[in-house]
Amino acid sequence: MTKLKDIIYNKLPIQILxxxxxxxxxxxxxxxxxxxTLKISQGATSTFLKQLRGMGILHSHNVGRTLVYNVDSRNPLLRQFRVFDNLLEITELVNEIKQYSRKIILFGSCAQGRDTHDSDIDLFIVADGDHHDIIRKSISDFQAEREIKPVIIDSLELIEMEQNDKVFLEEVNKGIELWGGQYE
Known part of the structure; x- marks a missing residue:
């Protein structure tokens, strides 16, 4: 099966970003x-990196004869691109598990565009108890670039959380709702 990212990421600049x-x-x-790393042309890579540097997205300095680049992660364009990239990474999973879920929220660094290659993907999922195992198996079987860390609760646990873990729920609610309506 062709992945959505493979279809959309057929252009060199998007792969590099x-x-x-x-x-x-x-x-x-x-x-x-x-x-x-990306198995692409060095010439095209060099040209695009220089364009990004010219736009202020990358910084560079010389180390001997080698030009070394650094990403400016404070750049809002890059943070929003990260969010877009993260959503592409998990869209197929969300489509697979939404039938078993009442609500799915991406939260944490991935929802803010502040994640890196070693960040995990945090999902908050409200689902009926008899669907928890199906959802966990789907997540376990899903081939993602990074580890997916789900918090899966039912509606009663959500009510308890609203009373006992307000700080955590506030963080979750700062995330991006991927599926669902109001908590039931």
Missing amino acids: SYLTKQRDGDAIYGSMLAD
């Missing part, structure tokens, strides 16, 4: 390393 925005602040990025 996807890779770059997963890097931590201060990570050194070399054009040749990036080209090798």
